[in-house]
Amino acid sequence: MKFIVDQQVEDIEMPENLKLNTFLQEFHSDCPHKECGFGFYGFAFGQSPFPVPQIIQDTLIKNVHKGEYAAVSGIPELRNAISKYNKHYFGIDVIPNRIYVGPGTKELIFNLLEILHGTVILPTPAWLGYLPQIRFLKKNYHMLPTRANKKISPADLRKLALRLQDRQKILILNNPHNPTGLLYDKLELEEIADVCREQNITVISDEIYAQTCYDFSKFVSMGKIYPEGTFVTNGLSKSHAAGGYRLGYVIFPQHAIELKDQFKKILATEYTAVSTPIQHAAVAGFEISSEIDEYFEVTRNIHQIMGEYTYHELSAIEGVKATKPDATFYLLADFNAYSPELQKAKISTSQKLSEALIVHPYHTAIVGGDSLVLERTDFSARIAFVDYNGAAVYKNYLENKPKTSSERTQFVKDNAPKIVLGIKMIEQFFEDLKKNNLHELNAKKSSMITS
Missing domain, CATH: 3.40.640.10 (Type I PLP-dependent aspartate aminotransferase-like (Major domain))
Incomplete structure (x- = not known):
């Protein structure tokens, strides 16, 4: 029997973040290089990394019988x-x-x-x-x-x-x-x-x-x-x-x-x-409650520390502009200064930029501008700065709260090494692009996203 899907559903495209998630999973399992073992630098997914407040967990346990x-x-x-x-x-x-x-x-x-x-x-x-x-x-x-x-x-x-x-x-x-x-x-x-x-x-x-x-x-x-x-x-x-x-x-x-x-x-x-x-x-x-108030204060302070670092490091890359976040765990990075070099490398859309950054040796996941309802040729990307162990970072923050600018920078380096290395990979990508030395895109990997 052949089942017919309603045209309204046929017309809906898979959300770009889910496309990217599928691609990342397949890339991680298929990459032949031994360096791929760590996975990728995750700037794509917007999920708070911290544990659910204990008071919520405890209350859920007490109410599991309510069916x-x-x-x-x-x-x-x-x-x-x-x-x-x-x-x-x-x-x-x-x-x-x-x-x-x-x-x-x-x-x-x-x-x-x-x-x-x-x-x-x-x-x-x-x-x-x-x-x-x-x-x-x-x-x-x-x-x-x-x-x-x-x-x-x-x-x-x-x-x-x-x-x-x-x-x-x-x-x-x-x-x-x-x-x-x-x-x-x-x-x-x-x-x-x-x-x-x-x-x-x-x-x-x-x-x-x-x-x-x-x-x-x-x-x-x-x-x-x-x-x-x-x-x-x-x-x-x-x-x-x-x-x-x-x-x-x-x-x-x-x-x-x-x-x-x-x-x-x-x-x-x-x-x-x-x-x-x-x-x-x-x-x-x-x-x-005081418990929830402390949770809000600690998590927003950590988000700010990670956001400040990400903003300053990305802005230090020649030609890159970024929004300075006041909240959330995102910023928007603008790579359009590299548009001529990207076009020359046959990277004609922000989706292709996302694909180019995820393949070896860069291993960096971003959400491109076309997923953000920008023009497909707008080389902007959302950068989520949450790729770290939230439970460990929360504990480390409470034990030793960074006070000075240098302490805050060191806090990121000690607690979020994948954010630090991921930004370096973005910088390396654009350095290679300027030198016309980009590693060839793997056509098989590219087709995983676009199909």
Whole structure:
């Protein structure tokens, strides 16, 4: 029997990060060189390396026996905890019935795009997960390229919104931002909010990296600036290093009463409810405690140390520009100064640059610009600086906190040698490129990604 796949699914491409993951696994097992044994320098995957806070693990163990279905919108204890969490950390006074729990913010953003009518405005560069969802739902969308500072220009947003005929427009705002690591300040958000009010733009504000801000006092939620028109999404994945728990939440705007029943209907139809034991464990993660506060402080300080080192070392490579992160564990590296040399070496797209960097002897994994909704010929890449043993580094930080600039540099060299060596390999790649001495790409390996 021949099974026929729906054309809508046929039209969806495998996400670039999963393509790359498949390629890396196959390359690691097939590479004939003995030096391949260590694997690769992993700048591609955005996952916090730290252990899940012990208080969450312990609470999960205590609740593993709870096999009953939970309420569609989330157990009351969790919604109450999230309400208090947002008031304490973000200054958002939100009642629990404006909060819905889902299996990760990725799913909740998908659910929001399902129920909200209108054209989607997607600023670029962007997290690689937004565009496939928009396309899958067959939403009308327009890119909003950011300028040199890699942030949304209110003037450009207004100009684009005036061209769109829909009564409602939907802006996806990611703050702090993946892939640049940049943070919007209060004034920047207020200027964007002014345009949104004027042009009837609804905002989906993806704030999953909020707790990773190096200076947490600088974070401001769009839900506080534009409460009447913003859906705020957040969760456990990045702040609590619990991506595998698959738990996120969305805060609905003020007075969005007419949407609640529609949204609940979608959640009940698609996944009934989030795992009950996971929800109980999440309560411990969202409750205010000294243990969680210390965890946030230590992990964001380590992210900052790794980010500073990565930024300075990449920027020291001739021709390379990088965004200086204010949060997250990413930055955007711009290799476009080497465009003539890359073209000469028949590396014509950012995807081919990713392929060239992963093969022997460079062994370096990045996420190229086309995966970040940039032009395929834009030789920019997201660099994730998390390739280290998070549990060991956390412990070492507590035992001997680096204070001076030189101590912070030494901390990276001692605790994250693959970050140090990976940056050296990127430098070596471009040195070889300038000398027209690049090692030949293995056609077989290249085809693994592109097929």
